[in-house]
Amino acid sequence: MAMDMDAIVKQMLQLTTQLEQTVSNSDSEPDEWLLLLDERQKLMKQLDEGILTGEVLSDGQKMLLVQIDGINQRIQPVMLERKQGVEKKLKEIQHSKTAVDAYHEAGPSAYGAFFDSKK
Template identity: 40%
Template sequence: MEKTMELLLQELLQRTISLEKSVTESETELDEWNILLDDRARLISEVEVRLSAGEKISDDLKQRYLAKVYEIDKNIKPKIEARQQKIKEQLSNIRKTKLARQTYYDDGPSGYGAFFDRKK
């Protein structure tokens, strides 16, 4: 049985609220975010298909669901971007550490922890 437009929008709002909770919690895994984002993308594409087929969304549905989804998206976007930036910085630090280890510690640290630059 095919879902009504209202059920699709209601499900989209529920997924968005779940995403907001997940993003707000500091210890959540990014895989959880990806699952919720994929579900939302699927729902959005279903709504777009119906809209392109000529189905309309009433003003009441826009107010009850889409306006709330938009507000939540606006609030969580900076949090997601901040987390992405933090992860990029961590990856950069890991790459720098790995490069330093490959460059200077091929034979293992020597000199009782002293640093000898043999690559000059």
């Protein structure tokens, strides 16, 4: 099983590096991130199961996990910033939609004339 643990840790490092590259790309979609995060989560679950069954991580594996954690620390702020940007855009869209809906409730306009019912 030690070989399996080694393969799991190496694959986690590879996925984490791929995630960092994807997140760093400003054109990337969060859906791409989710796929990589899901795959990585599966590997973490396998790693946890191995540890629970008595597997011991070697020093090399621990060093790779420290490297993974370092990458995580770098990409989390970037992901948070992108998330906040998307939330801001959603709020702006919702605000615009609310404003448009408020004016449409006033009733139909005649021949393109606009009746402002808010005054």
